[in-house]
Amino acid sequence: MRATGVGSMPGDDFRGVVRFVVDELSLPFLPELPARGDGAGMVGRAVALLDGLGADLQPAGWRLTDRAGLDQRRARSLLSHDLDVLEEETQGLEGDLKIQVTGPWTLVAAMERPRGDRVLSDHGARREVAQSLASGVAAHVDEVRRRVPGASIVVQVDEPGLRAVLDGQIPTASGIGRHRRVHDPDADASLREVTTAVRAAGARPVVHSCSADVPVTLLSGAGFEAISFDLGLVRRAQYDTYAAVLEAGVDLWPGATAEDPTALRRTIDRFFGDLGFGEDAWFPRAVLSTSCGLAGESPADARAVLRRGAEATRL
Template sequence: MLVGDREIFAEAAQDWPGTPTLTVAGPLTLAACIDLPRAGRAIGDHGARRDIAQSWAVGVGDFLRDTVRLIARAFAVQIDEPCLAMVLDGGVPDESGRSLLPPVDRQEARRVLAGAVEAARAGGDQVVVHCCAVDPHLDVLGGAGADALSLDVRDRGSGFWDELARWCSGNPERRLWLGLVGADETEQGASVIARRLALARARLDVAGGSTRPADWAITPACGLARAPGTGQWRILRDLTRVAADA
């Protein structure tokens, strides 16, 4: 976010009764997308991963503290880790494009995410970690200490719901941000989103997870940059309608 963008954000948030959310790319996804000077993705180099994680924590922490001072209110911080599954499964290609880099150790990944969550608390309200992968590796993502998980919950199997229910049950303060509609689903409408929300609640009930209304938020399944034309506004309008009736 540039300085001008931050000033616009502050002006828009001034009289808004909701909780503003600022989204940042997570350190593992960042490392998976950055090339080293000698070639190759940074995620494949232990020292580079460490340096990126440390720099991320300092830079994001400072940025969030400055933003809090500017807008004079707390906000939620969403840490996006769309590449987490690739990082943990060894799915990031090397510089040749013909081979894959080895997976990052799960304990290391959990430590990196935990450090990112702690740095993001400079935002002052709540910290959310997001992954839209089919298998978001909840043992790692959920072990980072965030206040909420933001997940794509469309068409997920019973194992996913069982694991998510265990995460919910581990702490009564934990929240869920449920991704219910994709950027390419601009014509689905509020009724489809409402049915998906009801199904998610039912699956978590069966699995024994928390379904208190205060614990829920409904969101797009991932970013909306690929939504065509006015599709972004259509999706947000439909989500707002469903949330108002939930």
């Protein structure tokens, strides 16, 4: 079992965080530090990757535009700078390296169309965003591989908003109504755009959601090779579903934290034992992560959380 983090971290010392995750974690990752501005958060990072689609930052958030706006160009410049730092701090790195990107459904639920309201409301626009994102992620994988040639790239697709999209819980621009729910075949199509592009680029697609009732069957069917989730939100009634996808070859990455690494390790052991799997079956495939990002913690607390996770995997 290895240890990693979801992706977001506090503060603005990007180089220091990169150095920390490379030194401390068995699965290091390219961090996101949203405190540095809108272009550094999960949505801003995804906007920076869009291929052929313009966007700019408005009072209500990111909005699609005819051409790249100043804020999108700044987000791209910041990402390029971060990759420079990553390259410098990972000299000689071999093994897996994780990068994160906002998934297509969380992205269209967060972004607006040129004339307002969410991209989610427009079938054509959301399909275009998914295709643009998939192309941009593939190019991003190629760039990271060029800069860190010894790494095997893992792409974590963040979909914290997927459950709300499926349940029709995303509010309209007025805040009065809700957008229509998206059915599983439509959700699968956009997710598959991304997983197919990631695989074609030679990387491994995994997905993370810190919401309750993660649609694990949908996600495994869309081509993700691992599912990262908040273990504290998994209900006993869902255990059979988690066991089925694990048995089908999809790895499970439980997210959990505790003040004591021993207690944390016992929680993970108990979960997989309750699924009906012995340690030999799950231990080599599991990755321990945090439940969600750590941007809301202090820098010292965030690092302590990750260290405890790393220690739990070594017990």
